[in-house]
Amino acid sequence: MTDAAHKDREQALIAAIVAGETQLYHDLIRPHEKVVYMVVLSYVKNSADAEDIAQEAFLQGFRSLASFRGEAKFSSWVITIALNLARRKLRKAATFREVSIDDPGEDDNPPVAPAMLRDWREIPSEAVERNEVRALLREAIAKLPEIYRTVFVLREMEQSSGEETAAALGITHALVKVRLHRARMMLQKELAPTLRAATAPPKRRWLPWN
Amino acid sequence: MELECKHVWNYISEFLDDSLSEETRAMVQRHLDHCEICSAILDSTRNILVLTADDRVFELPVGYSERLHARLDAELRTEQSGESHGPETKSEIKD
Ligand SMILES: [Zn+2]
Numbered sequence: 001m002t003d004a005a006h007k008d009r010e011q012a013l014i015a016a017i018v019a020g021e022t023q024l025y026h027d028l029i030r031p032h033e034k035v036v037y038m039v040v041l042s043y044v045k046n047s048a049d050a051e052d053i054a055q056e057a058f059l060q061g062f063r064s065l066a067s068f069r070g071e072a073k074f075s076s077w078v079i080t081i082a083l084n085l086a087r088r089k090l091r092k093a094a095t096f097r098e099v100s101i102d103d104p105g106e107d108d109n110p111p112v113a114p115a116m117l118r119d120w121r122e123i124p125s126e127a128v129e130r131n132e133v134r135a136l137l138r139e140a141i142a143k144l145p146e147i148y149r150t151v152f153v154l155r156e157m158e159q160s161s162g163e164e165t166a167a168a169l170g171i172t173h174a175l176v177k178v179r180l181h182r183a184r185m186m187l188q189k190e191l192a193p194t195l196r197a198a199t200a201p202p203k204r205r206w207l208p209w210n
Numbered sequence: 211m212e213l214e215c216k217h218v219w220n221y222i223s224e225f226l227d228d229s230l231s232e233e234t235r236a237m238v239q240r241h242l243d244h245c246e247i248c249s250a251i252l253d254s255t256r257n258i259l260v261l262t263a264d265d266r267v268f269e270l271p272v273g274y275s276e277r278l279h280a281r282l283d284a285e286l287r288t289e290q291s292g293e294s295h296g297p298e299t300k301s302e303i304k305d
Contacts, residue, residue: 115251138268
């Protein structure tokens with residue numbers, strides 16, 4: 001489906017829900033369940049909290065659906081609701097260290113130097129089936145500073161466009177690009193050596209003993 | 211103009227997204243053609259992005275979707291019995 005056709009279908013669905021066919025809200029949110037959870041999880045880092053906030057965001061989205069004007073995609077709109085809820089939750093949590101999620105300070109830091117390698121042996125997607133590899137990937141993403149992690153989750157993992165990401169986070173498209181680049185370089189630096197070691201072909205194990 | 215490695219690194223994201231000007235892209239490509247370090251950085255970054263975007267890396271909690279739709283059903287029922295706000299009611303969504 002083209003983007004335009006997709007948007008038309010979404011608009012029609014929303015109009016029907018607002019007109020009273022409320023059960024259709026189930027269908028409207030189904031494609032966006034994962035992205036909302038993932039984005040919230042990138043903030044709160046606790047799956048139970050992330051689930052609560054995601055549920056709350058979808059309920060709020062339902063209650064205020066009549067005010068959705070369709071300039072943004074529905075997913076960006078719900079993500080914005082979810083992020084506001086997540087921020088509120090973090091502000092309330094006494095243990096949360098006082099950094100602003102939109103703090104531009106880190107964006108002025110010097111460029112991230114990548115891990116230097118002389119060559120790269122392609123790691124196939126099947127490697128993700130290994131627990132050890134999944135854990136490395138998850139930990140590296142979790143280690144990203146918040147401002148980069150959220151951009152990374154939206155752009156890279158959920159394939160939102162630069163404009164959608166900027167709209168959902170309330171930052172400029174230029175800043176989205178800067179943060180995405182830094183996030184990618186941080187991940188390369190962290191993961192290139194560890195993934196390579198984890199996926200290196202075993203040297204001895206396959207040799208017949210003699 | 212010849213690019214240094216550290217300048218090439220600044221362009222890696224845009225190179226991958228194919229959002230560089232033709233001129234800059236050609237300049238980066240010329241560097242990559244003879245620099246195995248930058249080529250390896252580019253290849254590893256591209257590879258890592260494919261892996262991190264894999265659906266299998268992060269899983270939703272078991273029962274997440276069922277719980278979400280059950281809660282929504284409860285909301286829709288109270289909404290129908292007129293006790294709660296329906297979508298006609300504008301409630302605050304922002305801070
Ligand atoms: Zn180089």
